[in-house]
Structure formats: C-alpha cells, structure tokens
Amino acid sequence: MGPTIHDVARMANTSKSTVSRYLNGQKVKKATQEALEKAIRELNFHRNANARRLVMDKTNTIGVVVDNISNIFYSGIIRGIEQVANRKGYSCIFYSWTSNFEREISFLNLLYEGQLDGMILVSFQKREKDDLQELLDSDCPVALVGDHGEMDGLFSVDVDNSAGVADIVRYLHGLGHRRIAYITGPDHAAANKYRLKGYRQTMAELGLEAKPEWVARSDWSNQGGYLAMKRLLETGGFTAVVASNDETAIGALRAVQEHGILVPKQLSLVGFDDITLSEWVYPSLTTVRQPFLEIGELAAEGLFRRIEAKETETPEPASHLLKPRLIVRDSCGAV
Structure with missing residues (x-):
C-alpha cells in the first residue's frame, strides 16, 4: 500500500x-x-483519485463524445474544449460512438453512474427527437455541438449554416451573377437542411429564380461533387455554382475543367468549410470558414456553467449560432 x-x-x-x-x-x-x-x-x-471523488462528490472529468473521431473538423472543436477544461482544472475523456457501435444517447449512462461531471456531445448528424427529449428530461450537465432539433431547453452551439450560404449568394450577386446553381449534401447531415434553406431564401430575397433543375444532390464527397456537376452541365444556363461543402466543390471543379470550361472566367464556383485543400486547388477556392475553436470554447464554457449550477440555480438554456466567414480566393469572377 x-x-x-x-x-x-x-x-x-x-x-x-x-x-x-x-x-x-x-x-x-x-x-x-x-x-x-x-x-x-x-x-x-x-x-487517491477515487477517495477524493467520494469525498468531493465530483470527478473533475468531463466526457467528449464524437460521432467519428477521424473527422478532421473536430480537431479545432476539441482543442477549444480542452483549453477551457484545462483552465477549470478538468480532464477530458474522449469517446467515438460510431466506432464502438453505440448510440450517442447511451453515453448518458456515464453521467448517471457518476463517472463524469458533465458531457459534450459533438455531431454534425441529425439527432433523433426521442434522444433529444431524453437529454432534456435527464437534467444532466450536457452541452451539444451541432443539431439540437430546434428544441427549447437544450444548450447547444452550432454554425449558422444558412447565413453562411446566404453570404455566398449575396457575394455572387454582387459580382453580377443572376443564374446560380446549387449542389446539396446528404440528408443525414443536419447542416444540409440549413445550407439549402440559405440558398433558396436568399435567391428569393434577391428576386432570383432557383430553378429545380439547377439543384443537384451529392453525398459531400469529391466523387459526389464530380457527378453532381456533370448532371448540372447537361442542363446548363447558369453562371455560378454554390457547392455545399469544399470536397463537393473540388469534385465539381474537376468536372468543369474536363468539360473545357474555365473557372472563374466562364463559371464561378464556391465551397463551404475552408478545408486545407481548398487553398491548394487551381484556381484556389472561394469558400466559407467555420469558427471551430470558438465552437469548442463556447460549448465547454456552457457545460461548466451547468456543472457549477448543479447545487444552485440552473442557468437559462440557450442555443448559440456562430457566424461563419466568407473567404474570397480565385474561383469567382464578375459577369
């Protein structure tokens, strides 16, 4: 001993x-x-950490549950969470629920069992309403990154995807574009709904027609963007394309170049996310940058407010939508 x-x-x-x-x-x-x-x-x-835990009734540990630990977008979010946790004197334990064949909501048991003081659930996938209701009913210290099902009473942090696409459409409109096509993403991605909404609403606000044949589906992969762009080119008639993520845009760029169309001289192309490769393709891709570090920091700060309020007054739940930033490069031109 x-x-x-x-x-x-x-x-x-x-x-x-x-x-x-x-x-x-x-x-x-x-x-x-x-x-x-x-x-x-x-x-x-x-x-003795276990003895201290029994005396203090706390673990000084939070859990961070992600849907896929290999997702490159989560690195900035995790860094923001860790920075806040370190300042608070807390450790983080990370869980990847898809690799463990678990449902995201099943990790709530770790809070019930007293293994963690709080939990941050990070996912860009759509969440089930029943799971969100269980989180709401549990009254446990939980913060969400991503979809909260527009449900009141849950603390969540996300990017204003609709506003990001709206900025893109307005930017293209300012360059003189009036015929703007769009490539969507997969239905399981929560952001897809809001990005498409931003496109349609802003086109309507500007008095522009969003023709159904100018909206093509993709799975947010390079191959998906390539195939979606080839379908759009069969229709034609547009001067700009908004791809709802950068991988899709990069695939679309290849399809356009194979077709002999010059970007941005003959066609403008925009992505979303600002992945590293978007700056290195030719021409470099105009896109929208998400504030991943700030997302992680806000999620962690909100969680700790809930942990510290357990024995006092519960803070008001809130949903934070952070504004992404338009990054102008070389893939767009005036008409």
Whole structure:
C-alpha cells in the first residue's frame, strides 16, 4: 500500500486536515507548504483519485463524445474544449460512438453512474427527437455541438449554416451573377437542411429564380461533387455554382475543367468549410470558414456553467449560432 495523507502529515509535522486543505488548493503557511512539498516528494505520494471523488462528490472529468473521431473538423472543436477544461482544472475523456457501435444517447449512462461531471456531445448528424427529449428530461450537465432539433431547453452551439450560404449568394450577386446553381449534401447531415434553406431564401430575397433543375444532390464527397456537376452541365444556363461543402466543390471543379470550361472566367464556383485543400486547388477556392475553436470554447464554457449550477440555480438554456466567414480566393469572377 502506498503512502497516505497520514504519512505526509507525520513527516511534515502537521495535521491531516492541513494536508487535505493544501491538496485541495487552499492556502497554508509558507513554512508548512515547504514541509508538505518536501514530504510529498520524498514519500512519492499521489492522491487517491477515487477517495477524493467520494469525498468531493465530483470527478473533475468531463466526457467528449464524437460521432467519428477521424473527422478532421473536430480537431479545432476539441482543442477549444480542452483549453477551457484545462483552465477549470478538468480532464477530458474522449469517446467515438460510431466506432464502438453505440448510440450517442447511451453515453448518458456515464453521467448517471457518476463517472463524469458533465458531457459534450459533438455531431454534425441529425439527432433523433426521442434522444433529444431524453437529454432534456435527464437534467444532466450536457452541452451539444451541432443539431439540437430546434428544441427549447437544450444548450447547444452550432454554425449558422444558412447565413453562411446566404453570404455566398449575396457575394455572387454582387459580382453580377443572376443564374446560380446549387449542389446539396446528404440528408443525414443536419447542416444540409440549413445550407439549402440559405440558398433558396436568399435567391428569393434577391428576386432570383432557383430553378429545380439547377439543384443537384451529392453525398459531400469529391466523387459526389464530380457527378453532381456533370448532371448540372447537361442542363446548363447558369453562371455560378454554390457547392455545399469544399470536397463537393473540388469534385465539381474537376468536372468543369474536363468539360473545357474555365473557372472563374466562364463559371464561378464556391465551397463551404475552408478545408486545407481548398487553398491548394487551381484556381484556389472561394469558400466559407467555420469558427471551430470558438465552437469548442463556447460549448465547454456552457457545460461548466451547468456543472457549477448543479447545487444552485440552473442557468437559462440557450442555443448559440456562430457566424461563419466568407473567404474570397480565385474561383469567382464578375459577369
């Protein structure tokens, strides 16, 4: 059995309560602090996390559940979460629910069992209404990144996808484009609905016609964008294309170039997300950048407000929609 608080107290010639206060971050006299640090070092003492958890009724750990740990977009969000958690003196445990064949909502059991103090659920997929209702009924400290089903009472952080596409359409309109086509994404992606909404609403606000034949479906892959663009080119008649993510836009760019059409001289093309490759294709891609770091920070700050309010007053639930930023490069031209 390793050294205990009693052993530290005896070597430092002080009481167990003083050792406990010091270990929990409370101030002690300078001489006592030096004696305690010397005793801890010589005894190679490590506090018992499980015992502390029982005494303090907290784990100082939060869970971060993502739908796919390999998703490149999550790195910025995770970095933002970690920065806030570190400032709060908390550790993060990461879970990937698709790789474990689990449902996202099943991780709520970790909160019920007291293994975590709070949880952030990160997913760009549509969430089931029943799962969101269970989160709402649980009254556990939970923050959502992504879809919250437009349900009141849940704390969530997301990008204003509709506003991002609206900025793109207005930018193209400012360049003189009036015939603008659009490539959608997969139905399981929550953002797809709002990006398409931004396209249709803004086209209507500007008095432009969003012809049904100018809207092509894709799965948000390079191949999907390539095939969608080939279908659009069979119809023709447009001067610009809004692709609802960058991978789709890059695939579309290849289809356009194979067709002998010059970008941006003969056709303008815009993406969404600002992935690294979008700056390296030719011509470099005009796109929309998402504030992933800020998303993670806001989600973590909201979660900790809920953790700290468990024994006091529950904070007002809120949904934060962060504005993405238009990044102008070389794939658009005036008409």
